[in-house]
Amino acid sequence: MQLAVVDNAEIITPSAGVDVYFRRSPLRQEREHKRLPAGLSLMEIIERCEIEPARLYVTINGHSVEYVNWPRVRVKPGVSINIVKVPGKGxxxxxxxxxxxxxxxxxxxxxxxxxxxxxxxxxxxxxxxxxxxxxxxxxxxxxxxxxxxxxxxxxx
Structure with missing residues (x-):
């Protein structure tokens, strides 16, 4: 039996997590915090935080991530994610x-x-x-x- 060799892969332990900080409203200063498992996509994280994905500004360790990349970007253990609701048109x-x-x-x-x-x-x-x-x-x-x-x- 031969094992497959995979380059650039990372094993994520079940205890590995990420810190997610978010504000549900652009007019409020209080932030909420959730500790979620690493390896989730940004879209899955936003769904778990129960935030409507419209008009959000998302950063990973201070780096902005565009909306089109949210389903593709999977977060590594130990990173910090900030989600801020941006004021709407009205x-x-x-x-x-x-x-x-x-x-x-x-x-x-x-x-x-x-x-x-x-x-x-x-x-x-x-x-x-x-x-x-x-x-x-x-x-x-x-x-x-x-x-x-x-x-x-x-x-x-």
Whole structure:
């Protein structure tokens, strides 16, 4: 009986593992950690971490790996994998919308004072200030919509 000789092969012991660090959301700072067996492909690791593979940035020991290579790249024992979710297409629009809404809430009383004149500080003045504060987010959503129009998506 003759044994086959294989060049450039590596035997991975069952106890060998890799450290996987990932963030499920681009807006959160906390990272999760999993210790997974070595020899898995990056795609299998992402599936085991239960992360949606859309818009991910994946590195092995600090080296970026493109999406097309995830099913082909198998990780060796002892490496560290970082997976970060990248903000999506609507993220900038949402962030700008929140900033404008906060600014509207802050500046509504300041804008209302000159408009109301002698009513400032009364119950009517407070009611009008509240109406202005409620109307500014509507104006904000219209203005952000003009700056960043939504892409037309047709379902087939």
């Amino acid at each position: 993220a900038l629009r949402s962030i700008l919308g929140a900033i404008v809404a906060i600014a509207a809430a802050i500046f509504a009383p300041i804008l209302a004072a000159p408009l109301l004149g002698s009513l400032a500080g009364t119950a009517v003045g407070t009611a009008v200030t509240g109406l202005i504060a409620a109307g500014l987010p509507v104006t904000e959503s219209l203005s952000v919509g003009r700056l960043f129009p939504r892409a037309n998506t047709k379902e087939s």
